[in-house]
Amino acid sequence: MMADGLVIDPGPALLAGVLDGPGLAAHRRRAGELRRVTGEDVARAAEAAGLRGRGGAAFPFARKLRTVLDQPGRRPVVVVNLSEGEPLSAKDHALALVAPHLVLDGALSVARAIGARRTHVVLPGDRPAVRLSVLDALEQRDDTGSVRCHVASPRFVAGQEQAVLELVSGRENLPVTAWRPAAVSGVGGRPTLLSNAETWAQLGFLLQHGLDAYRRSGTVDEPGTTLLTVSAPGRPRHVREAEHGRAMGDVVPELGHPAGADLVLLGGFHGSWVPRDELARTPVSVEGLRSRGHALGAGVVQLLGVEECPVRRTTEIVRTLAGESAGRCGPCRLGLPALWAALEDLGAGRSDAAEVERLATLVTGRGACAHPDGTSRLVRSLLSVTPEEVAAHARGVCTLTDAMCPAP
Amino acid sequence: MTDQRLRVDWPSCTARGVCHELLPEMIDLDDWGYPVTSRDPVPPELVGFARTAVRLCPQLALRLVEVSGPGPRR
Known part of the structure; x- marks a missing residue:
């Protein structure tokens, strides 16, 4: 189906109900009433399903959950991160449009299981259809008393975990240094279970349909x-x-x-x-x-x-990413523009790969969030996957038929 | 066995460079004067100097943190 400029294909599990619409009644016909589970049930199910976070880092969900469960004293907080800062990604966007109740089922049943004090839903600032669809879905339910909604800034780094925790805590939606994992000390110092929409939808499917249904897709080692x-x-x-x-x-x-x-x-x-x-x-x-x-x-x-050159495309992306730096951390604020300039010089035959490599290595690991690391990863993959093309550019030649390249 | 490692609070750091002056063995400066800290644990004979560097950072942006196993470069 087509929604908000996206083609969303029906799928075996999360996207099985695409054609039924996003309403609660249709969702309950497929997924049944919200199951009552304990934190231990969720941890065991997530372990057996091998469920990993879907925000990019692929961290095992059960480990994060157990860390939250192991913190004595204060009641935890759940955060549903729908901000999806990565501009090319639209999966959380699609889930919000066609399966918002699966996302909410996952988050709200885990929140209930672990006795969470609050569930924060963080909506994207630049995808209005997502906001409307999720707010609609929340209105249809009677189990949203603990839910608070927030709108993220329309920028790349706003969706990063620490930036989201700042937003939820009532501060500016920008990354800060994390001295302890959110699962130990997050919102207001409480143990905080933060995951993106797909991760919560995976949990929603796993808890509502059960482990056997979850294992029906995928392989023995990696179900789902x-x-x-x-x-x-x-x-x-x-x-x-x-x-x-x-x-x-x-x-x-x-x-x-x-x-x-x-x-x-x-x-x-x-x-x-x-x-x-x-x-x-x-x-x-x-x-x-x-x-x-x-x-x-x-x-x-x-x-x-076929006419697009990866060297030029990388340069454009790094220019965008340099502009998306929050500007708080020196090595990112100054290093990413320098990296962009080095790529421009390379594309114009004025520089070689060594300077690009040096700067990409220099910025890695030196920021409150992973923005410099991610930018560096992209650039270094270009250098390692197509060294011939990079070397050709350093000589002022693009071997592809890209009319825009090398940059004049 | 926990190791002591250097970590920078990047949003607080303003490239004053004091840490490099006090602990050049473990802290270099980059093209813009921001610290490049060693990923290695602080050796016992340098821990005192590292503590001094932490205390004298004008922005209080440098910390010694205890980590078990190999840590990321921060």
Whole structure:
């Protein structure tokens, strides 16, 4: 179906109800009434399902939950992060439009299970349809007494965990240094269980439909599914639910189009460049991708047109990311523009890869959030995946047929 | 076994460079004068100097944190 400029394909689990509409009645017919579970039930189910966070870091959910459960004293807080700062990603966006109650089921049943004091729902500042759909869904329910909504700033780093915790705490929606994990000390010093919308929807499916239903998709080692946002030149973005273990080329047939460029952007602006043929053969799997040195990140697959040059595209993305720095941390505020300038110089044949590599390495790990790290990852993947093309640019030549490249 | 490592509160750091003056063995400066701290644990013979660097940072942006196992570069 088409919604808000996205094509949302029906899927085996999370996106099974796409054609039934987002209403509560249709959702309850599919998923049943909200199950009563304990924190231990949730931790065991998440462990058995091998559920990992879907915000990009793929952290095991059960470990985060157990850390929250292990904190003595104060009642915890749940945060549903729908802000989706990654511009190429639209999976949380799609869930908010077609399955908001699955997201809320996951968050609210876990909140009840762990005795959470509050559930904070953080909505994106730049995706109005998401706000409306989630507010509508909240109004339809009678279990939202503990819910408070917030709207994130329309910027890349606003969706980062620490920035979201700041927003929820009533401060500016920008990253700050985390001395302790949110699961230990988050909102108001309380143990805080923060996950993005897809993670809560995965939990909603797991808790409402049960482990057996969850395991019906995917492999023994990695049960379940993952959401991808696929974009290709001249086409609307597609959000697809991919079963773990299937070849990426089966789930994303666009990878087989002969007219595409040889490199694909995987994971988003903070992701990495991957050869198209190699990606098509790789299974949809955190471990499968990791063993080949890649990461699914936010689940973005962006294909380039055959006339688009990855060096130029990387330069454009780094320019965007440099502009998206919150400007609070010196190495990011000054380092990302320098990295952009070095890429521009490289593209114009005025510099070589060594300076780009030096700056990319220099900014890594030196900020309150992972913005410099993600930017660096993208740049370094370009240098390692296509050294010939990078070297050609350093000589002032683009071997592709990109009319815009090298930059004049 | 916990190690002591240096960590910078980046939003607070304003590149005054005092930490580098006091602990050059573990803190370098980048192109813009911001600290590049060693990822390694602070060796016992330098812990006293590290504490001094932490105390004298004009922005209170440097900390010694206890971590078990290898830590990220922060």
